[in-house]
Amino acid sequence: MAIPRSHSYAVVLCVSFSLFWEQLSSSPLNQRPIIGILAQEASYSFDKLGKSYIAASYVKYIESAGARVVPISISLTEDQYQKLFYSINGLLLPGGGANLKTSQFSKNAALFYKLALQANNDGTHFPIWGTCLGFEELTVITSGKKLLINTDTSNVPLPLNFTKDAKDSRMFKDFPVDLMKALAVEPLTLNSHRWSLSVKNFTNNTELRNFYKILSTNMDSQGIEFISTMEALNYPIYAVQWHPEKNSFEWSRKKYIAHTPNAVKVTSYMAEFFVNEARKNWHQFCNETEEKNALIYNYAPIYTENISSFEQIYIIDGN
Numbered sequence: 654m655a656i657p658r659s660h661s662y663a664v665v666l667c668v669s670f671s672l673f674w675e676q677l678s679s680s681p682l683n684q685r686p687i688i689g690i691l692a693q694e695a696s697y698s699f700d701k702l703g704k705s706y707i708a709a710s711y712v713k714y715i716e717s718a719g720a721r722v723v724p725i726s727i728s729l730t731e732d733q734y735q736k737l738f739y740s741i742n743g744l745l746l747p748g749g750g751a752n753l754k755t756s757q758f759s760k761n762a763a764l765f766y767k768l769a770l771q772a773n774n775d776g777t778h779f780p781i782w783g784t785c786l787g788f789e790e791l792t793v794i795t796s797g798k799k800l801l802i803n804t805d806t807s808n809v810p811l812p813l814n815f816t817k818d819a820k821d822s823r824m825f826k827d828f829p830v831d832l833m834k835a836l837a838v839e840p841l842t843l844n845s846h847r848w849s850l851s852v853k854n855f856t857n858n859t860e861l862r863n864f865y866k867i868l869s870t871n872m873d874s875q876g877i878e879f880i881s882t883m884e885a886l887n888y889p890i891y892a893v894q895w896h897p898e899k900n901s902f903e904w905s906r907k908k909y910i911a912h913t914p915n916a917v918k919v920t921s922y923m924a925e926f927f928v929n930e931a932r933k934n935w936h937q938f939c940n941e942t943e944e945k946n947a948l949i950y951n952y953a954p955i956y957t958e959n960i961s962s963f964e965q966i967y968i969i970d971g972n
């Protein structure tokens with residue numbers, strides 16, 4: 654297990670680590686994990702509601718696996734983001750429509766990614782999960798380039814074409830055999846994106862090839878083979894171009910979301926995998942007050958079925 658270090662390189666940190674050693678001695682895992690979810694600029698129908706939002710399905714996804722959520726605003730200072738990094742146990746980059754290079758979402762993703770690499774290099778396990786836009790953002794950050802190609806994948810449920818690496822991957826190795834079989838033949842993964850990372854561009858890019866291992870691919874209607882699932886070779890960084898959270902938590906009839914028992918199991922196993930990764934991290938807030946004030950429970954979700962394909966969203970930064 655990673656032995657926590659002093660955070661001498663961090664900017665602002667708290668003094669009290671009261672529960673820390675008690676927790677460490679009584680359990681090898683953090684049983685009160687907290688995941689940060691990046692808010693992103695509100696656009697289209699949401700901009701009247703606020704400046705930034707998080708779709709509630711990502712929150713439910715994390716909560717369903719036994720973790721709590723801290724939303725990450727788009728209007729903090731760099732010092733505040735750094736402090737938050739050392740308070741949370743993992744980061745989720747959700748789907749959506751923020752600009753991959755110029756949005757505050759993209760800047761925050763890059764900052765947390767840098768801090769996560771540093772932490773992991775120093776022996777602190779800090780996981781990052783990217784879904785859809787989050788997947789695409791990770792490819793931009795790792796390669797320093799936008800290597801995406803337009804694909805016919807805006808509302809397409811697909812089975813996964815697993816690579817030979819999937820079976821022994823950290824992500825899938827503990828999945829039940831039956832569920833892996835179902836994932837390989839049933840359309841349990843909703844693709845809801847216009848941009849994809851083709852296997853061609855992945856293979857031709859040194860940074861990407863040296864950083865990630867492809868776990869599954871898919872083909873669009875025009876024959877472009879794109880990466881649907883990958884994990885980093887040497888870091889707890891995971892990315893899915895499809896939407897594991899929607900099967901259980903989104904119900905728009907405009908989207909071909911699977912809700913079968915197997916589809917719901919996919920949501921559960923993916924969420925549990927990531928939350929278990931976060932249980933290996935011991936970052937914590939300075940004290941309970943600070944923790945309570947940061948949690949998503951301070952925000953109330955809004956029912957947005959009539960203006961979007963999300964059932965509910967949280968407004969994180971108001972107008």
Ligand SMILES: *[C@@H]1O[C@H](CO)[C@@H](O)[C@H](O)[C@H]1NC(C)=O
Nearest residue numbers: 666667668939940941942943
């Ligand atoms: C909690 O920690 C913050 C940051 O260190 C500090 O400003 C605050 O006074 C602390 N609150 C309590 C109740 O200890």
Ligand SMILES: *[C@@H]1O[C@H](CO)[C@@H](O)[C@H](O)[C@H]1NC(C)=O
Nearest residue numbers: 799800801802850851853854
């Ligand atoms: C590769 O990436 C470039 C952008 O750098 C893009 O224009 C091109 O269409 C991509 N090609 C494939 C096959 O993905």
Ligand SMILES: *[C@@H]1O[C@H](CO)[C@@H](O)[C@H](O)[C@H]1NC(C)=O
Nearest residue numbers: 800853854855856857858859
């Ligand atoms: C492969 O990447 C190089 C840059 O590293 C680029 O010049 C070349 O066009 C790419 N080839 C293809 C087929 O995308």
Ligand SMILES: *[C@@H]1O[C@H](CO)[C@@H](O)[C@H](O)[C@H]1NC(C)=O
Nearest residue numbers: 811812813814870871872873
């Ligand atoms: C899986 O790969 C095969 C061969 O490349 C391709 O024909 C098929 O469309 C792919 N299936 C899916 C669901 O993407």
Ligand SMILES: *[C@@H]1O[C@H](CO)[C@@H](O)[C@H](O)[C@H]1NC(C)=O
Nearest residue numbers: 698955956957958959960961
């Ligand atoms: C959507 O529903 C909410 C109430 O749930 C209502 O306040 C809002 O005006 C509706 N928006 C549109 C565009 O119909």
